[in-house]
Amino acid sequence: MKLKLSINQQFYNTHIDGDESLLDVLRNLGFKSVKKGCDTGACGVCSILINGEPTLSCQFLAARAEGKKITTVEGLGAKADKIVKAIINEGADQCGYCGPSLVLTIYAMKKELKDPTVDKIKHFLAGNLCRCSGYEGQLRGIKKYMGVK
């Protein structure tokens, strides 16, 4: 089927199968920041923003995405800089496979959490798994970025 997607404020016309996930379609369109990790919506590395909301693109049918605003980390541009710095200054990026989805989710978290605390941060990011870092270094960076002591 034909599909018109709004990705990072640009329109893309593509052909898809009705049962294709948004994850596969985005990767086929060249948005390789969107990773595949688990096939069951459990790991978070395929997270993107749909109308600003963190969403697992592996669990989202591409056909349902028409008319919605999709943001991948490629679309954040300079808005990602401070988040990226917060993570890499702690060395907490490690293998980086969960990185783009984490950056996006932190971006959404900053907008949503009016009164951030460590517990709220951990809760918001609980679906973003990382096997390398032990999370503590990421938390050190995220706390600084969010202004949490």
Next chain:
Amino acid sequence: MMNFKEVKHSIPKVDGKGLLTGAHAYTNDLASDNALIIKLLRSPHAFAKIKSIGTKQASNVEGVECILTYKDVPRIPITRAGQGYPEPSPKDKFILDYYVRYIGDEVAIVAATNEKAASDAIKLIEVEYEVLKPVLDFEKAEGNETVIHPESEIYSMFPIGLDAKNNIACSYIDTMIVGDIEKTLKESDFVVSERYYTHAQQQTAMEPHTSSAFIDVQGRLNIFSSTQNPYHTRRIIGEALNKPLRDIRVYKPRIGGGFGAKQQIHNDLFSAIVTLKTGKPSKCFYTRKEVNESTFTRHQMRIDVQLGADKNGNLKAFDMQVLSNTGAYGEHSLTTFMVAGSKLLPMYNKAVALRFEGKVVYTNKCSAGAFRGYGAIQANFAVESAIDELAAKMNIDPVELRLKNCIKEGETSPVFRVMGEGGEGIAQIMDSCKLDHCIKRGKKLIKWKEKFPSTQVSSNKIRSVGAAIAMQGSGIPLLDMGSAVLKLNDDGFFNLLVGATDIGTGSDTVLSQIAAEAIGVPVDRIVITSSDTDTTPYDVGAYASSTTFVSGNAARKAGLNMRVKLIDEAARVLQAVHKDDIVFEDCTFKLKNTDQSITLKDLSEGLYYKYGADMKQLIASGSNTSPKSPPPFMAGFVEIEVDTETGKIDILDYVGVVDCGTPINPNLAKIQVEGGILQGIGMAMFEDVRYSESGQMLTNNLMKYKIPNRKDVKKLTVEFAESYDPAGPYGAKSVGEIGIDTPLAAVANAIYNATGVRIRKLPITPESVLIGINKLKS
């Protein structure tokens, strides 16, 4: 204290920003869009023989280009271990075989122009199996009527105790014996003799294993792979396909986590053979189900520990008898097993009688392989639990018992000489060992004196502390070799080419810092490339905690050699009488006592374009192997809260104090330890590979196999001891594995300190704690 300009500084990873902003970096990002998609038909039976296999219908599916069964592939026994050569693992695997030895074993390879066609074709392959009775209980494997490897081709490259008829992949007996263990145990005032079980664990690197292949313009097979060791991969592919190595190139892009999972070779065998058969690019990207069911878990082990001590708290006797489960194939069977002894026995070097023996058996389960900790973590649970059990019998503080008996700086152990990688080892003295400091400092950080053994905080909640200590290695002495090449460019920067493989640890950054320190330039003058069998020099790869120590020394040597060459050239240009008159600092060569100087940029430009007959390319290299493998050490302390009504355990804080020599990049070293600790906590508490009665893995996705998330631990506290090992690059030892070892025993010991329940079988679930509490009550 030494003053360093580049090392011992926390700089961001050289690839960090690129990775976080979505640069095309991993194998799956770089594979050709036209690559054939490879899918595998996998065995539904734990043990079976293929009676017939029909592919006609499947090959009619539109888009299918290639279907391969055991009849279509070379029948050459290999091991997929990806370790040193000659390989210490049994050669017991074919690319495809007419026997399938676990649920998930490969039956057929299908390649098609799209994923759907490949998946559809898989369903249409007709296989008739003769279903055989599997061996699923590793304690019943030896001598079982079922023989898992009846094939005549199985062999080992040197004696490892392989006895396939009895399902024994390897054995190690009558070798690691010092003193008279039975007599010493008999004479001991206190003896602990207990049996411990550790379970299989999934690696769960976030990036599933990926391989892609194509034929280049010279007709050579190129493989892009998520491998931890491109050179071993090249060697094994060559062996399996009977191809000369000159015709194969293996390139490693960025790797999305390894931990040992990607030391073994997996889908490289399939992409290689599909591309060779079809001449077309191909790609194999494993599903998470395939990663869990059909790659490699941690070895399950049964460990019998006997400790004997005199009444003054001196450890005298230390015995371990181990049974290890290697699953269907024997990758790393002997070496993982031996590490269980070689990383634990020397830690308590005051014992006068030592023994370590055991066997590794085949079962019809997912193969076990290399995984961070590699035998040491299993043994650590057993031994460090037993030490606490001994302390309890003696009624003394378990931390004091460790302090009294642990290895100290300047000391040695006979074990280093006896036990090596699958054979004899090499004697070594601990030139750096701050384990005693780590213990004392950790004790302070966790507030042991106030909190040991436990505090009742409410009617059903008890808080307690537990401890364990660990040692690992820094590569394998005189087996691991790493090398580096430095090339000077105009504009005064350097390419650093290394075979070492950054799997997400930050080794590219660490090696760049070391090379920069050695040359005497800022690290931003280094551009690193790792790793490619065509363009980067040999390195064993990322395993055995080798990179910082082994490859780091290679980068240091290359850097020092480059510095000599630079000064030679500067001396010529500046017409210095003696080379010693050249001072190189701030990227400028100055002639002492004159105002003459030349910048590195100008010198490099001259060497490229202006010096006529003296124009040249400066290249320096360094190779390194070492008779030493200075162990990193760690003391781990946990504070937990146990709910005595439910058995639930909360981790409140985990303190790790680590001696890894000089941390080359303290931030990256810290994350290595923190990540290791959390993987260890996961294994201790809930990560568990479970099977059905028929041998079907039940925990085959991330819904059913839970790894720790951000909320599972309240706090991690990691510190480094001030330490310097003279054999390491700028005093560094390795740090990749040491973090993972202690949590199993530390948590188990804390549970005991809270409740009196001694858990000797992992994982430590709320159920097992509650059952223990109820048993104690009755």
